[in-house]
Amino acid sequence: MTGPTRAGDTARNAWMVVATREIVVRALNKGFVIGLLVTIALIGGLIGFTSYMESRTESFDVAVVAGDESAATALDSLADGRGAASSDDSVEVTVVRVDDAAAAEAALADETADAWLSSAAGGDGEWTLSGWREPDGTLARLVGTTVRGQVLADRAAGVGTSMDDLTAGSEVVTERLDGNPVDPQVVFVAGFVLAFLFFMGAVGSGSMIAGSVIEEKQSRLVEIIATAVPLRQLLAGKIVGSSVIALGQNLVLAGVGLVGASFTDLSSILPSMTASMLWFVVFFTVGFVAVAALYAVAGSLASRTEDLQYTTSPLMMLLMAVYIVTFSADGVLERVLSYIPPASIVSMPVRVLAGDTLWWEPLLSLAILVATTVGAVLLSERAYRGALMQTGGRVSWRSAMAAERGTTLGA
Amino acid sequence: MPFFRYFAGVFFASPSGGGAGSASRWIRARAGRPSVAVMSDLEVRDLTRVFASGGTARRAVxxxxxxxxxxxxxxxxxxxxAGKTTTMRMIMGVLAITGGEVLFDGAPVTRADRREFGYMPEERGLYPKQPVLDQLVYLARLRGIAPAAARREVLEHLDRLGLADRAKEHVEKLSLGNQQRVQIVAAIMGQPKALVLDExxxxxxxxxxxxMADLLREHTRRGVPVLFSSHQLDLVERLCERLVILGGGRVLANGTPDELRSSGVTRHRLVLSGDAGFVRGVPGVRAVDVDGAVALLELDDDAAASRxxxxxxxxxxVHEFFPVRPTLAQIYREVTA
Incomplete structure (x- = not known):
């Protein structure tokens, strides 16, 4: 007596109905949306701050006493950008000429000058850079370099040679044979960012799936659902739904990061960053399926929402460990981690960015990750079905695995 | 008069389904079986459930x-x-069966059958933070009802239960009674082939x-078996055509309310003009209670009555002499004692 209204999805396609609900409910969840917006704002802010710091020019007013020609020459060359430190264009020096030492001190006191440079009176005494307080470090370094250059040039001229002759052949340039243009510093930061994305996506979306499982278990809604569709379908729908959300979230964040990076000095390495990011997305997508499945089990092991903290803590610790270890790992440890799931989700893309992988390495690591994920999902599916109908207190993994799975609760 | 109330309810309180026509169908249903729909009984046979915990096994059913x-x-x-909930959970397949079987329409019940059963678990719950309409449509879709049809049907049911204007509200905002109604809608959506309702x-x-009783009647009129548990005996007596009394995991009594009542020992009440103490000496008569001119008696047979x-x-x-039929509550007490 199948009614005419039963023209909808078959039980086999129920996972799609479940996944759609998971996605819609999550996407409309205020906490989730706010969290995502805050993270985007943080990334934007970080990028803005970085590029501001990069483009910022510091300006200094430096006083020089009339008649102190050496100091005046040194400061002029600094102000014109011709001095030894001319490559640094983020510092701007303005020369303030004053009549005498008293006027210079007065200028320091009323802050019309940031510092006062006086040359060694007799020619071989000390140069002095005075400030009302300790003079700015950047300025002191620049002035020091300039003065040194000027004095050395004078002396070179005195013995009939030139600075260029003296320093010829003394420069050391660095070269790397792998041709990779990515700064190790950038690799480190990228490692940090990827570890953060992984941790946030995994814990955030993982907690969501655990919460949605316990919501159904605690309210016994799962009994109604179980009579309608196989629990396997329910679990699959939840995993797919939360994976889509986690993936979407990471794509958005990675996109924001990459677009933002194009406005900074990092734009030169955008291609290798993008490649690394794509690897990360692929690894994360595969790995998250396992994380989501395990979180679903954690949800089913609880009997009330309050138990979740307990049942999810082993997973939380694992993810936390991955987060901490991967962004600080390097050398052999990083090489090893890049093959061990779930650390490989972060470590392999970082190695790709650093350019020290052979072409087959990410593929091998991915294969290991896929195999691990398949194993984790199969295990989880069994535990989930075993634990879901057990009420009254927390369920242990062991009893979840041992439980009979009802007459029709199986496939 | 519970029976009258029930009867009146069928005639006057049925908002849809065409009063007189459905009532006459119902009368036929009382007389024998309804002739309006395919008939499929839900049967359990030797159903047994053993819970093993900590080395001890308990036979719940x-x-x-x-x-x-x-x-x-x-x-x-x-x-x-008594094992009501355990039995119902086994019927619905959410609990493994230790022994015995569940039959629908004469054949072992399948997952596909159960997908079209309406079920209401003992403990109530819905998604607290999802609007009423959305989650009912979701549950309907899981049972294979097309989205548009699901929506239409849910709105219709909500309207009948006076919840039409709450359709967009989150379930947690509703009173417990209204949440219960939403739960009922979840069970009866999509013309279920059978209803299994726990309390x-x-x-x-x-x-x-x-x-609610009217609603269930509509489904029995379609020819659907409806099994519901309750501990409100007066309600069960008033509503049910059949009754299963469970105690300690076993069926203690099973039949129509009339059958159950007549299966009990029928007593007779005798009121005389004078003292009734002499009845103790009449062969085949047992005095349950004698108080002045009034006596409550159990009689062996018709000959004893004549004597x-x-x-x-x-x-x-002799002012009064008539059989006293036990109420269901008395029967219940008797069989569960």
């Missing part, structure tokens, strides 16, 4: 057999721990009980 006949309301009665009346006010009446008339006038 022990060889339970009964039939929830199509087109009839079957009441499932029993005290706490569907608990927490409902009298008006809601009547509305009793002759003896009584010799002594004076």
């Amino acid at each position: 022990d060889g339970v057999s009964f039939t929830a006949t199509s087109g009839l309301l079957t009441g499932f009665v029993g005290g706490n721990g 569907p009346f608990s927490g409902l006010d009298p008006a809601a009980v009547d509305a 009793l009446l002759s003896a009584a008339l010799e002594r004076g006038a």
